[in-house]
Amino acid sequence: MPIQDGRQTSSTTTDAAANGSSRSRKSGAIHAQLSGISVSTTRVGVLVEAIEFDLFYDYTCPFVYRAAEMLELVKESGERELHVTWKFFSLAQVNANDPEWSAWGAPDSETIRGRLAFRAAEAARRQDAFESLHMPLLLARHRDREDIDDPRVIKRLAGAAGLDGDRFGADLADRRTLEALARDHSEARAKHGVFGTPTFVFPNGAAAYVRLAGVPSKEDALRIFDRLVDIARGEQSILEIKRPVAPV
Template sequence: MWLDEVKGHYGEDLKLNWRNFSLQQVNAKDPGDWRVWQEEDYTSTRSLMASIAGEAAKRQGVELFDKFFLALLTERHGGSRAPLNDDSFFIRLAEECGLDAEQFKSDMKDPKLVDIIANDHTEAVEVHGAFGTPTFIF
């Protein structure tokens, strides 16, 4: 993806801090008190599981996260339109990227990851006025 090329050009001079933002939440017609991250069945959401998988990958270090994230973007936007609500897809991708699969599976079940996602989204909207993706904050 193009941002990976930019990072490759600038090297250590550019630090990326990937944060979560839910298009499903921000585009809900009349969300009221509904929050996508409060859904009990993550498979019913469009991309909450992808955010959880990303946070699980982050726990194994920046290098592995970057590899996982680029692979995820490529799988999703590179033509195959990979599903974003299927545990087996994320586990396969984690294994292919060299992550510790057992640790990844365990981390995917940690409710603290959903808290991180909720906080990221809320901060993006309330502090930075984000309304879509990508959003760049310098």
């Protein structure tokens, strides 16, 4: 919500404070812009850094779930303004041995892990309700251990998210929803060389595949996210960091 100008009052002290606060906000914004930092003044008197990126994901991936939970905690903190474009990436496709086969071209009679969830997300997008179904799909799979390849589970989640059931059912059955999967997956491979999920891609072209050990705590989420962004977006000379695991 944009900042609204305060009403004029007859109090000199109040006016002075308001003017001082305004000058402080302007000074901070100018300093941040000169430093090359994108900022958003969505909170009165507080500069919030806006961070934009694409995130390639598969609903079946536990590391996607952990990253998504971290991003939810970061948003809840109010310290960062996140602009995330979630893009489909099929692990079933990237792990397929047949170069002629595709997750989006295979018939509906063939069960492909995660494909129905992709279609459900795209069907929700047709109702401008992607965000309403996105986290419920991840929670159902990774927290509640539900089968998101089961149409009954998918339709129940859509109903709980407030989607129009008849329209959702029709869109879910429409194979044209798979065009988005084909488009996003092809972009991921051809443009960014994505091989797994989740993969963050920033506007400067920097990309990083990230695996969190678990869902961060509320206290740690912002710190972990900031460090991730600093390295993934800003240190492109670092190609890989991988922790060895001692044998048990």
